[in-house]
Amino acid sequence: MVKLPEYEVLNFCFDNDNGCSLTVLANDERFHVTVDPKQLQDRSKEGKVIQRRYRRLLKRAKAADQDGEEQEETTQSGNEDDSDQDSEKQDSAVDVSSPETEQKPEDEDGSSKHTNALHRRILTPLSEHILSKPSGSKPTVQDWYYSPIHYYNLSTSSGKLQVQENQSPPKSLTERMNEILIPTISLPKKTLNLSIPQFSASDLTVLSCASDPAPYHPILVSHNDNNETYFLKPVDPTQPGPTIREIDIMNTIAKKDLHSRDDFRCPQLKGLVYFSSSSSDSSTIEHKHIAAILLSPIADPxxxxxxxxxxxxxxxxxxxxxxxxxxxxxxxxxxxxxxxxxxxxxxxxxxxxxxxxxxxxxxxxxxxxxxxxxxxxxxxxxxxxxxxxxxDPVGGTMSEEEEKKLDEEKEEDEIEEDEELEEEEQTPMKSSPRKRSRDSAAEGEDADEAAPPAKQQKRSRQSAGTKDTRDVKYCFCESTSSGRMLACDGKDCKREWFHFECLDIEEAPEEKEWFCEECR
The missing domain is CATH 1.10.510.10 (Transferase(Phosphotransferase) domain 1)
Known part of the structure; x- marks a missing residue:
C-alpha cells in the first residue's frame, strides 16, 4: 500500500453523474484532481474492480454527506440580503484562536470516515508527484493563497489507477478554483468610511494554519516590518454580511473603549487585509475588496x-x-x-x-x-x-430527549452499516490457522469453522461478545471496530486493526504477516 504524505483538503465536490473533484495542499503544493467516470472504463478485470470500488466509496461519501447536512447545526446569517440560501447554513466564523487549539479531531465520525477513504483512493496514484517533504519556507499570505495549482485527471489503464497532469486546464476551471480558494468580498462605502487600517497580504507572513473551520487556511500571521503577530480571519465570499457586521461592531467596541474595562474581554480589530493586484499597489490607496480581518490573538485559547x-x-x-x-x-x-x-x-x-x-x-x-x-x-x-x-456540565449540556434521539440515530447508523457490509460478503472466507486475533470476540469466532480467520474479522457490536469495543479506537481513521478488518502483525502496533475500506482492499493479503505503514 502506497504511503500518502500528509495533506489538507481545500475543496471537495461531486456531481450527479458520479464524477467528483478534490483539491488538496500537500507539502506546500496545491493539487486538483478531477474524476470523470468515463475515464475509469477500463474493461480489464482489474479495471472493473477499480470502477466498482470508486462507485462504492463515492456512494457512501454522498450518503454520509447528506446525513451530515441533515444533522448539522443550522446557522443563519443576520443579513439575509447579503447571503444566499446555502450560506445561511454556515457560521460566520468562530475561530478566533491560536494554533494550539485548532487541531484535527482525534476521532472521525461516519461522514469523515467514508469521505476520507474516497480522498485517499483518489490521491494514491498522485503520491509520486508530490514532494517528499515540505519546503520549510514561510510564505506571505499573498503567496499562500495564490500558490499555483497542479491539475490532474484520474483514469485507469491496463488495470491500474493513474493520474495524468493537465498542463492546460480550461480557463473556466482555473477561474472557478480561484473563486473557491481565494477569499474576497467588497466592502460598502459605509464600512470603508470607518478608516480602519489596511494591510497588504504581501506584507504578512504565515506562521501557522488551521483546518477548523474548513477549509484549511492561515490563522496566525506576523507583519514583515514590525513582527507584530495577528490572528487572521479570512472572509467568506458566500456571505459578506457577517464580516461587514463584525467590522462595524468591533469598531464600535473600540470607539467606546470597552477594551480598557476589567469586566470585558474580546479581541481587538487591528486591520483589514487586501490582496495586491500588482507590485505597484500602494498601501496609501483605500482598497474596496478585502480578503481577511486582523485581530489581536488570544493566548492559548x-x-x-x-x-x-x-x-x-x-x-x-x-x-x-x-x-x-x-x-x-x-x-x-x-x-x-x-x-x-x-x-x-x-x-x-x-x-x-x-x-x-x-x-x-x-x-x-x-x-x-x-x-x-x-x-x-x-x-x-x-x-x-x-x-x-x-x-451542571452533565445535565445542562443536553436534554434527555436529545440524548435519547442521538443514541437512537447512532444505533440505526451502526445497524445500517453492518447490514450493508454483510451484503457485500457473499461468500464465507476460508479459515487459516496462522491468522491471529487481538480480542476475545475474534477468539470466540475462531471456534466456528465458517467464521473468517482471526487475522481478518467482521467486527461489529453485535459480534463483540461480552466485550464492549465501541469506545476502543482502531485503524488510521481512529474509529471504533466495524465491518471487515485486518490485524497488523506489528508487536507494538498502536492501532492493531484496520478497516478494509480504509486500506482500499477487498480481500486479506496472502502473506503470512502484514504490517501497517507505521510498523513497516
Whole structure:
C-alpha cells in the first residue's frame, strides 16, 4: 500500500453523474484532481474492480454527506440580503484562536470516515508527484493563497489507477478554483468610511494554519516590518454580511473603549487585509475588496464548550459564568447586540480568563430561536444555556430527549452499516490457522469453522461478545471496530486493526504477516 504524505483538503465536490473533484495542499503544493467516470472504463478485470470500488466509496461519501447536512447545526446569517440560501447554513466564523487549539479531531465520525477513504483512493496514484517533504519556507499570505495549482485527471489503464497532469486546464476551471480558494468580498462605502487600517497580504507572513473551520487556511500571521503577530480571519465570499457586521461592531467596541474595562474581554480589530493586484499597489490607496480581518490573538485559547466537564473545577466554572454574564451585560449597556450567543463563542485563555468572540450576527439552532435572532432576548437565551451548562456540565449540556434521539440515530447508523457490509460478503472466507486475533470476540469466532480467520474479522457490536469495543479506537481513521478488518502483525502496533475500506482492499493479503505503514 502506497504511503500518502500528509495533506489538507481545500475543496471537495461531486456531481450527479458520479464524477467528483478534490483539491488538496500537500507539502506546500496545491493539487486538483478531477474524476470523470468515463475515464475509469477500463474493461480489464482489474479495471472493473477499480470502477466498482470508486462507485462504492463515492456512494457512501454522498450518503454520509447528506446525513451530515441533515444533522448539522443550522446557522443563519443576520443579513439575509447579503447571503444566499446555502450560506445561511454556515457560521460566520468562530475561530478566533491560536494554533494550539485548532487541531484535527482525534476521532472521525461516519461522514469523515467514508469521505476520507474516497480522498485517499483518489490521491494514491498522485503520491509520486508530490514532494517528499515540505519546503520549510514561510510564505506571505499573498503567496499562500495564490500558490499555483497542479491539475490532474484520474483514469485507469491496463488495470491500474493513474493520474495524468493537465498542463492546460480550461480557463473556466482555473477561474472557478480561484473563486473557491481565494477569499474576497467588497466592502460598502459605509464600512470603508470607518478608516480602519489596511494591510497588504504581501506584507504578512504565515506562521501557522488551521483546518477548523474548513477549509484549511492561515490563522496566525506576523507583519514583515514590525513582527507584530495577528490572528487572521479570512472572509467568506458566500456571505459578506457577517464580516461587514463584525467590522462595524468591533469598531464600535473600540470607539467606546470597552477594551480598557476589567469586566470585558474580546479581541481587538487591528486591520483589514487586501490582496495586491500588482507590485505597484500602494498601501496609501483605500482598497474596496478585502480578503481577511486582523485581530489581536488570544493566548492559548480553548473553546468553553471543551471545558464543560465535571472534571473542570467548580470554582473556575462559577467564575466563567459570572464573567460571561457580565460581558453580555456590558454589550447591551452600550447598545450592542452580540447576535450569535453559544458556547463555542466563548474562549478561555491560558490564564483561565473567558473571552467573547464572533460578532458576525448569525444564530445557531439549539442555542437561539430564529424569531429572536440578533436581539437582546436572543443573546440571553443562548447565554442562559451556557450558564446552565457551566453550573451542571452533565445535565445542562443536553436534554434527555436529545440524548435519547442521538443514541437512537447512532444505533440505526451502526445497524445500517453492518447490514450493508454483510451484503457485500457473499461468500464465507476460508479459515487459516496462522491468522491471529487481538480480542476475545475474534477468539470466540475462531471456534466456528465458517467464521473468517482471526487475522481478518467482521467486527461489529453485535459480534463483540461480552466485550464492549465501541469506545476502543482502531485503524488510521481512529474509529471504533466495524465491518471487515485486518490485524497488523506489528508487536507494538498502536492501532492493531484496520478497516478494509480504509486500506482500499477487498480481500486479506496472502502473506503470512502484514504490517501497517507505521510498523513497516
Amino acid at each position: 480553548t473553546p468553553l464548550t471543551r471545558l464543560l466537564d465535571p472534571s473542570t473545577p467548580e470554582h473556575k466554572r462559577k467564575q466563567w459564568a459570572k464573567d460571561a454574564e457580565r460581558m453580555v451585560e456590558v454589550l447591551h449597556e452600550n447598545g450592542i447586540v452580540w447576535g450569535d450567543a453559544k458556547g463555542d463563542n466563548f474562549m478561555v485563555d491560558k490564564d483561565d480568563k473567558v473571552w467573547i468572540i464572533d460578532f458576525g450576527g448569525s444564530y445557531t439552532e439549539g442555542w437561539v430561536d430564529e424569531k429572536i435572532k440578533e436581539t437582546e432576548e436572543g443573546d440571553w437565551q443562548g447565554t442562559g444555556k451556557v450558564l446552565t451548562a457551566l453550573e
